[in-house]
Amino acid sequence: MEEVQVNSTLSKKEENSTLIKKLTKKNEQYMMSLNKALVERNVPETKKEELVNEMLHNLVERQRSGETARQLYGTVTECADKIVAKPTKEQEGPSENWKIALDGGLMIGGLFSIITGLSGLFNNVEGSSLGLITTLLNFIAGGLVILWISKNMPDRKNPKKGGMFRYILVSTVGMLSLMIVMTGSMMVIPPIVNIPLNAISNIIIGALAFVAKYFAKRKLNIRGGLF
Known part of the structure; x- marks a missing residue:
């Protein structure tokens, strides 16, 4: 099995650009649409990149067994709404x-x-x-x-x-x-x-x-x- 190895010195944004190339076309389109939805909802750039990074790592691994982003996270709108609604440590104070x-x-x-x-x-x-x-x-x-x-x-x-x-x-x-x-x-x-x-x-x-x-x-x- 191919292992996902990304240089730890890369920024989250650069790492995400590398990971997204490993996705299937369907999952890649899902993540692009999600990114646009998060921008429209004014999600801070740092938070957005961290969340997308976590999702990309999970997707690259899970898509090997045939799972899609839609199956894992729901529709793009549902996923974006959950992310916005979920409080973070930064949002609590x-x-x-x-x-x-x-x-x-x-x-x-x-x-x-x-x-x-x-x-x-x-x-x-x-x-x-x-x-x-x-x-x-x-x-x-x-x-x-x-x-x-x-x-x-x-x-x-x-x-x-x-x-x-x-x-x-x-x-x-x-x-x-x-x-x-x-x-x-x-x-x-x-x-x-x-x-x-x-x-x-x-x-x-x-x-x-x-x-x-x-x-x-x-x-x-x-x-x-x-x-």
Whole structure:
């Protein structure tokens, strides 16, 4: 019997390219379709290559006895759905700090922009009370505050991590800090630098921020934030 021997120094992607050549035409087409389905479902490249590598090793061995990928793993759609639904160690914990901050910043910054824009629109105010620099600071400070709050959320499985009182205190201090940054920047930075934005501009910025948040959360698989 032919043994599957692949240089251990090869990357998973290179190893997969070698293994797929050992498949029957039917199994090769199945794996190509599965790869496309996983890409469409936004499965991270590293995870995808590892899963495909494991399946390829199994297929090369099992196809010798006449078994097909469809018999082993079901239809391409069924297999892809199972892979996406199955949690991994990476998916069980929170995302990296920068991802949580990005998600929170887009949420807070977008919310402030929309509220300010709607307020200016309904009150017929030509320039909003928030300037361009203040708006930018809202996104940055908002992300840092949300990250800080999320890191201090009560954990029922680990009570020593922090209780509800700590969470409320951190949340209060965090939001007050955000308000100080916002009002302070408006008072300190002159309008010639902190260019006033009209109501429509604020609404557009807020809407774009929420759209960006939606796609970032989906594409980066952000976990552990507040929203």
